Amino acid sequence: MELSSTSSTASGRKPRYRIETKSLSYNLPSNFGFFGAATTTPRPVLKNVTCEAPPGELVAIVGPSGAGKTTLLSILAGAIPPCRVRGAVLVNGRPMDVSRFRCLSGHVTQDDALFPLLTVEESLLYSARLRLRGTAEDSAARARDLIKQLGLNHVASSRVGRAGMVGAISGGERRRVSIGVDLVHDPAVLLLDEPTSGLDSASALHILTMLKSMATLHTKTIILTIHQPGFRILELIDRVILISNGSAVHQGPVHQLEARLTDAGHCIPLHVNVLEYAMDVMDSLIVQPPTTPHEEVVAANTAATINNDRIFYANSLCGEVYILTERFFKNVLRTKELFASKMIQSIVAGVGLGTVFMNVSNLQARVGFFAFSLTFLLTSTTEGLPIFLHERRILQRETARGAYRVSSYVVANAIVFVPFLLAAATLYALPVYWLVGLRRETDRFLYFSLVVWLVMLTANAFVACFSALVPNFIMGNSVIAGLMGSFFLFSGYFIAKGSIPRYWIFMHYLSLFKYPFEAFVVNEYGGGSGGGSAWTWRILCFVFLWFRCYRMRR
Structure with a gap:
């Protein structure tokens, strides 16, 4: 089902979108224990919320902590599957097609999912290259326009960094970069979760002024959550959705809220703005029941779940791999600690093990050397786990918005690590092979180096595979x-x-030690052939990542 627009694109005007909810309810799912028994009961988060966000207006979802603001915004953004929601989300009067809506909208979450080692300009440029059809020059021009529009010219060449990192940009600037990443494709709808959280009053006002300008000049539909806006920010907001305990106690312009409070007999102090006072006396505001019949809402929501899940990508598969490889390569090169420590570790381990097992000739000692070498090689790549986990958050968000395919990410990731691990394998194999006194033929040394390289690739793919499964580093x-x-x-x-x-025999054939161990023995003493299993784990990594991203997109 396609999304209709309130204005014709034939006249050159961009389409506009009105977002509505009808009797929207959502329960937090139960947690299940190891034996399938529910450990918690479903908790209602939203209850019969009916509201709307017209184009050209800045709409704020306001309420105390835990009221359901972020949940409501996530449903409007399509981040929570429609099958888990009762009620309906309508776009221009039609049930939301989640996949298509995600591609035409932008969703800025509260935590900034950015690459800290990329500059501000690079972050926007790579996002533009992945989201826009056209040449690299067009993407660069779009990135420059956004930098100027967001007021980031003075930090365009600075790295994004993290909070507390020396040389990193400020929190307000990082927030603007996050907004810019979701603005590169010029979305008609923009949803932001707490864009002013953790910012000083000047930075918060700058961001809200920018959003107000976008809504007014470009007729965008902009919805944001905010905890407690001040007087100057409140003047920029066109419409307020006031949430209390999961229910919408008010939705409409601010002056209507002031009139409701006055009619209820309240006198608002001069030094307190309307929203602050309303949040203190929300119990006196009567929740207005929705006017849409429940049967009609359920039917609309059922229709919303039947949609075309196809996503149209801006680049071909090869184009995505090229862009992602370039971005990964920059991140790896700039992670100097990881790069340098891996190279130094390989040299030290190669020289160290070589001197310990120098010129040993008995079978038991050499087999012990092969076993210990594999232990070192397979357990020395877990330092990449935090990197994979951080990238997974970015991957899920970018693929959910149709930036690229999961397969492109897996291929690009493998391409970047191939030369990096080849260098590490060479630095390890060169000293250890000749110091230990293994067979002197050149082809035997090259085969040994190849096996070491494949073992490192296998371990890297193994870590990437499980980073797609586990929830955290621990x-x-x-x-x-x-x-x-x-x-x-x-x-x-x-x-x-x-x-x-x-x-237990299946574990023998699954063992990552079995095949390279046999390959080392065969290379030294002759016999059959051995091999590696790097690409098996790469394929598993792709399957797990694709499944997670597919579930998120649904």
């Missing part, structure tokens, strides 16, 4: 460490394959 580190230990146990080094119980 859980991911525990799972990866436990699985690595299990793989080592069933590799055939501690217990022979014939002695492993039949019900």
